[in-house]
Amino acid sequence: MHGPFTHQQVAERFPFFRTSPLGAVVNGDGSVRPINDLSFPRNDPRVPSVNSFVDKSDFTTTWDDFRVVSAFLRARDKPCQLALFDWEKAYRQIPKNPAQWPYLLTLTFDDRLLLDTRITFGGVAGCGSFGRPADGWKRIMLHEFDLTTIFRWVDDNLFVKELQSLMKAFLNKSWPFTYDKAEIMAGRLGHAAYIFPQMRCYINGFYRWMNNWIFCHHPRCPPPYVVKDIERWIHTLTTQRLTRLIASPHPTDVGWVGNASTSFGIGVIVSGRWAQFRVTPGWNQDPEMPRDISWLETVVVRLGLIILLSMKARPGKVFLVETDNSSTKSVIQKRRAGNVAVNEEWKIIQDLLISQDIDLLARTVTLANNRADGLSRGDRAGMQVKHQIRVSVPSDLSPFVTEVV
Structure with missing residues (x-):
């Protein structure tokens, strides 16, 4: 606001002018917001108010109400990020046309005049006048930033952004x-x-x-290695549940051990139950995706995980996996290797772990103490048939390994 001015000072600038009462509203934070009561006087045909000369239909708004926002959220099939933005002193940032100034004067308690040159609270056209630059601001924000959409209710804005x-x-x-x-x-x-x-x-x-x-x-x-990591994060954040149990700090030992050999196949023991698999002829002959013993050792982990999940592993647990192969232990820790086939296999294992809200920790054992070594070489000595567990081999592995019953 400008002033205060005397009546004579204002009359020298505006041959005709109107004054309205000055009011105030206390905000939630304790600050005071001035109100130019342009609806005064009310119901007095002799002195029509400033607002009575304004056609409200000329200042329609395009605010998004509860129905619009809730319909958008109901239609979502994946999570998104939300952020609130509030214009600081929204109305005070929008100037009024100087031709309107003679009608925006207020009278102080000591008979002085104040001139309000910004959109005023108390004016019929205020909300619609603010809406027009706000519409333009929304279009600028959508053009400049990677946003899904923006919802607005006067000076309150809800930004929507995709997680990835x-x-x-x-x-x-x-x-x-x-x-x-x-x-x-x-x-x-x-x-x-x-x-x-x-x-x-x-x-x-x-x-x-x-x-x-x-x-x-x-x-x-x-x-490139950062790009690959980001691809993995985007995949996880867009495909997995975002509510998780806090992982247990103490690993759970369920007697999980596995081994692989190119001469026969795979042996896995989990909690006293065992399974045996034979590699199919030509399992390592694909020139487009070379597979070797390191890939086979990784398959051991996935088959053991399938057995563990069939036993209703509890979410939030970290399970110990015993191996006599240092490369396998390294891959379990790093979740990657220099071998493309191993990396592709670990992506599948990672998705299983995250979807079931569990994790793995590798522990090294000597070859002599690896109870699954005999199974991987075709030897079932010491294994009781009643403790054998049937495993449905995943379709992507069935061309390379088959269950031995």
Whole structure:
């Protein structure tokens, strides 16, 4: 507001002008909001109010009410991010046409005049006048930022963003990022790893990238290993439940041990139950996806996991897996290897672990103490038939291994 002015000062500028009472409303935070009561006087045909000259239909709004927002949320088939935005002093940011100023004066308690040159609370046209620049602002925000949509109710805004959109930028190998942005993303994924502890290994690429950063203010494009980690995170966050049990800090030993040999196949023992599988002829002859003993050892883990899940493994548990193979232990810890076939197999195992809300921890045993070694070589000595468990081999593995009954 401008002023205060005397009546004479205002009359020199405006040959005709109107005054309205000055009121106030106390906000929730204790601050006071001035009100220019443009509806005064009420029901007095001799002195019509300023608002009575305004056609409200000329200032319609396009606000999104409860029905619009709830319909959008009901139609969603996957989670999204929500953020609230509130215009600071929304009406006070929008100026009024100078031609309207003579009708926006208020009278103070000491008979002075104040001129309100912004959209006023108390004016019929106020909400609609604010709505027009707000409509333009919404279009600018949708154009500039990767948003799904924006809902508005006067100065309150609800931003909707897809969960994976924050990370998808890192999939563009030609898009440079600053060290700070990489650090922020690594930190966010670190928090997400409390929910998905199985995914901690997929943050290491960010730390490796950041350790190689010499000039922190010089942007760099994400290397391929970071892109692969991000792809894994996006896959997990968009396909798995986001509510999890807190993982137990104490691993559970269920007597899970496995082994593989190229001469016969696979042996797995879980909680005293055992299963045996034979590799099919030509299992390692695919030139497009070379498979070797390291892949077969990884299949041992998946088949053991299938047996464990058939025994109704409790969510939130971390289960010990015994192996005499150092490479298998390393892969269980890192969830990846230099072998493409092993990596593809681990993606399937990871999805199983996360979907069932469990995790694995490898423990090394000597070959002599590996109880599944004989099974992997075709020897069932010491194994009782009544303790054999039937396993339905997944369709993607059936061309390579078959159950031995």
